[in-house]
Amino acid sequence: MENGKIYLSPEYEVVRSDEKCIRCRVCERQCADDVHYYDADADRMCALDENCVNCHRCVSVCPTHALKIKVSENRFRENDNWSDTKVREVYLQANSGGVMLGAMGTPLKYPTYWDKILINASQVTNPSIDPLREPMETRTFLGKKNQKTVRDADGRLVTKFTSPQIELDAPIMFSAMSYGSISYNAHASLARAATELGICYNTGEGGLHEDFYPYGANTIVQVASGRFGVHADYLMAGAGIEIKMGQGAKPGIGGHLPGRKVGPDVSRTRMIPEGSDAISPAPHHDIYSIEDLRQLVYSLKEATAYRKPVIVKISAVHNVAAIASGIARSGADIIAIDGFKGGTGAAPSRIRDNVGIPIELALGAVDSRLREEGIRDEVSVVVGGSIHSSTDVVKAIALGADAVYIGTAALLALGCHLCRSCHKNNCNWGIATQNPTLVKRLNPDYGARRLVNLVSAWKHEIMEVMGGMGINSIEALRGNRLMLRGVDLNEKELEILGIKYAGESI
Amino acid sequence: MIPLRHPPLEGQIRIPSGCAISGVFHKDGKTESGRRIIDSIALMHDRSNGLGGGFAGYGIYPEYKELYALHIFYLDQNVKQDCEEFIREHFDLANAGEIKTRNIAEIRDAPKIWRYFIFPHAYKLDSSELDEREYVAECVFAINRRFEGKAAVFSSGKNMGVFKANAFPEDVGRFYMLEDYSGYAWTAHGRYPTNTPGWWGGAHPFSLLDYSVVHNGEISSYDANRRNVEMFGYDCKLRTDTEVITYIFDYLTRREGLTFEEASAVVAAPFWSTIELMPDDEKEFYTYLRKRYHALLINGPFSIILGFTGGMLVLGDRLKLRSMVVAEHGDTFYAASEESAIRLIQPELDRTWAPDAGEAIIVKLYKEGE
Ligand code: SF4
Numbered sequence A: 001m002e003n004g005k006i007y008l009s010p011e012y013e014v015v016r017s018d019e020k021c022i023r024c025r026v027c028e029r030q031c032a033d034d035v036h037y038y039d040a041d042a043d044r045m046c047a048l049d050e051n052c053v054n055c056h057r058c059v060s061v062c063p064t065h066a067l068k069i070k071v072s073e074n075r076f077r078e079n080d081n082w083s084d085t086k087v088r089e090v091y092l093q094a095n096s097g098g099v100m101l102g103a104m105g106t107p108l109k110y111p112t113y114w115d116k117i118l119i120n121a122s123q124v125t126n127p128s129i130d131p132l133r134e135p136m137e138t139r140t141f142l143g144k145k146n147q148k149t150v151r152d153a154d155g156r157l158v159t160k161f162t163s164p165q166i167e168l169d170a171p172i173m174f175s176a177m178s179y180g181s182i183s184y185n186a187h188a189s190l191a192r193a194a195t196e197l198g199i200c201y202n203t204g205e206g207g208l209h210e211d212f213y214p215y216g217a218n219t220i221v222q223v224a225s226g227r228f229g230v231h232a233d234y235l236m237a238g239a240g241i242e243i244k245m246g247q248g249a250k251p252g253i254g255g256h257l258p259g260r261k262v263g264p265d266v267s268r269t270r271m272i273p274e275g276s277d278a279i280s281p282a283p284h285h286d287i288y289s290i291e292d293l294r295q296l297v298y299s300l301k302e303a304t305a306y307r308k309p310v311i312v313k314i315s316a317v318h319n320v321a322a323i324a325s326g327i328a329r330s331g332a333d334i335i336a337i338d339g340f341k342g343g344t345g346a347a348p349s350r351i352r353d354n355v356g357i358p359i360e361l362a363l364g365a366v367d368s369r370l371r372e373e374g375i376r377d378e379v380s381v382v383v384g385g386s387i388h389s390s391t392d393v394v395k396a397i398a399l400g401a402d403a404v405y406i407g408t409a410a411l412l413a414l415g416c417h418l419c420r421s422c423h424k425n426n427c428n429w430g431i432a433t434q435n436p437t438l439v440k441r442l443n444p445d446y447g448a449r450r451l452v453n454l455v456s457a458w459k460h461e462i463m464e465v466m467g468g469m470g471i472n473s474i475e476a477l478r479g480n481r482l483m484l485r486g487v488d489l490n491e492k493e494l495e496i497l498g499i500k501y502a503g504e505s506i
Numbered sequence B: 001m002i003p004l005r006h007p008p009l010e011g012q013i014r015i016p017s018g019c020a021i022s023g024v025f026h027k028d029g030k031t032e033s034g035r036r037i038i039d040s041i042a043l044m045h046d047r048s049n050g051l052g053g054g055f056a057g058y059g060i061y062p063e064y065k066e067l068y069a070l071h072i073f074y075l076d077q078n079v080k081q082d083c084e085e086f087i088r089e090h091f092d093l094a095n096a097g098e099i100k101t102r103n104i105a106e107i108r109d110a111p112k113i114w115r116y117f118i119f120p121h122a123y124k125l126d127s128s129e130l131d132e133r134e135y136v137a138e139c140v141f142a143i144n145r146r147f148e149g150k151a152a153v154f155s156s157g158k159n160m161g162v163f164k165a166n167a168f169p170e171d172v173g174r175f176y177m178l179e180d181y182s183g184y185a186w187t188a189h190g191r192y193p194t195n196t197p198g199w200w201g202g203a204h205p206f207s208l209l210d211y212s213v214v215h216n217g218e219i220s221s222y223d224a225n226r227r228n229v230e231m232f233g234y235d236c237k238l239r240t241d242t243e244v245i246t247y248i249f250d251y252l253t254r255r256e257g258l259t260f261e262e263a264s265a266v267v268a269a270p271f272w273s274t275i276e277l278m279p280d281d282e283k284e285f286y287t288y289l290r291k292r293y294h295a296l297l298i299n300g301p302f303s304i305i306l307g308f309t310g311g312m313l314v315l316g317d318r319l320k321l322r323s324m325v326v327a328e329h330g331d332t333f334y335a336a337s338e339e340s341a342i343r344l345i346q347p348e349l350d351r352t353w354a355p356d357a358g359e360a361i362i363v364k365l366y367k368e369g370e
């Protein structure tokens, strides 16, 4: 117990095959966590296991595949009640007196409802449709749909849509990740990919770097409680404006950007001093009630001459349905709901791991509620917070979503290895860092390409699954809950999801 | 009461079915009896399996043409009194009586079938602040909800009527003695459900006010459509495609004021790739309808004949997954799942053709002077 602190053994063990190692020292140069070093006397590579975050950078770059990272076998005495993690966390907090910090979505084992929902296919009475030979439509419009249909003096239908819409080629958007929490190159990759894909990415709460204004048509600009980087041009720059009321990973608190990530560029974009912590207030201090939210929605609409749809993003919490219903009547065009498994660049891990509800149940409840109240067409609904694959997208749409936000999956496509160390500014993959040498590791050309690949692949799979159901247009899938069946779910879960159990035929 | 040995009823489960449909329409308003439509649908006997058949006739009640004709199945006789009380509470009753039927071997499990010619009570209608048709529609929903499983209104239009049963259509026609009615338009349906629908309400045509739909197909957008129209107060009790299609047309034309052409462009919308090639004003028109009524796009195979006062609409799905042939002879228009069903009753035709995928064919009575 050095300095009175309890010793914590390394979580990971760096295993190197000395036989395979050619002492090239690539691992040493590539590790921003200073794990590897060369011992000249012994002519061998050594490792400081305690620094390792298991990001797999060295494993990926080692030319001879000499490296492997193992979870340490060191264990405290077996105890099903006090797991190693729980014990370690007590030690850490006893040592530091601090709040446990984490990044990315919760790693804890909560049920993933997507995996308990199965999709239908047509046969005999209704043919499946071949997406290779027939049109298969995934085009999606987000915004209010309940415009009053009117005719002009000659009796002709007035066909101008007055509510602004966001048009997407596929019902997928990249979720909010701020410049600051992620790198310039990560933003460049997202912006370029969104443009090529005909979808949108989201600036997050850190403003929009001047270089990315040309991608405005495929950008959602965010306004959060810290108002970082918000000005008139910024609001006009995007395809839509998102008011961030909450985030799934940390309901009830604001964004955190440690000062070490605030360099000159981030400082300029956010309009805050270099090196200062950017801590957004927990609430918006001009929104203490639903009427206040309405005022902000309309302020933003006024500021943009009613040309931009306004998204209100909330985290999935217990009364999410009632909140969503309030938002639908607040003038907002789109509600984005972020499930509690959603990612983050930094959050107190207790909150991340314990506050909020799963997105599947939140979506089930919100869509049902809006329909019961007859206001589903007042708003579009976008959901995020652990969409892992194309079939999660299909299930979300069939449950009632108009589109999904993907964050973690997009970062994975950029090379993220889910080491959950984003808050340290040391991301070895050049994503969640502002360190110029690390940022360079993410080439935006390749980054954009992989994002385009991922979303295109998902789109193909979505079309395939739709065709199987005998559906050739995404709107016929939206809210089509009869296309879903549950397995391993109890009555209550089925009721909230609004689906039948596998084997039931209604 | 419905005997317990019955499998789940229509409405408790969703029953897919294949079908035959047929329709005749006299644009000059000439009338004919139900004989030919029975022959036409009977020809397609193999497209139904005896578990549902029915007809709709237009212009059949000229003596009461200003009144709504309610046709009601009483599955449970005990509710008849309550139901009639409800009717009297909301409507002026001009005439009531059992619908005449013929005793035939093929139809054994008939409920009591009654007809009422009614008109909304003036003061009730006034105080409801609804328009007349909305008032009638809401009363129909109220009866069907209140007496669920015991009584069902299956026809509620003016100067039109639906006749249906759980049997082959030709037997249904004989049962209802349709040769004794005379109308300017007829539609017919023979059903091929994959399992037994259990009761008569599930047969086609499905009808609300003067709209009646006969439908062949199984739509894969069913629940997306259903959940949307239920938002506007349409109770989809039967869980059938036909019911939801009827409500969609009622909603779009009666409540949203679209024309039948416009409503057809909603339910069988052109593909975006087609819309992109259109001239600007058309592009905007179709884009508007697709965006505005996105949840009412119908996917999956269907061909329908929709009857309404003074007109008939024929429409197939956007991929043309169900057969449909239409034809003209003089002032008479024909539509059927198979051409033979038309040729049988009208061997000589001026023109026969198969409408394109998603193409709406609409015929109407000539206006005066046409
Ligand atoms: S990268 Fe591989 S081969 Fe090179 S020094 Fe590290 S472990 Fe050895």
Ligand code: SF4
Binding pocket: A055, A103, A104, A411, A415, A416, A417, A418, A419, A420, A421, A422, A423, A426, A427, A428, A429, A430, A431, A432
């Ligand atoms: S973004 Fe970087 S730091 Fe964050 S989890 Fe992924 S690899 Fe680790």
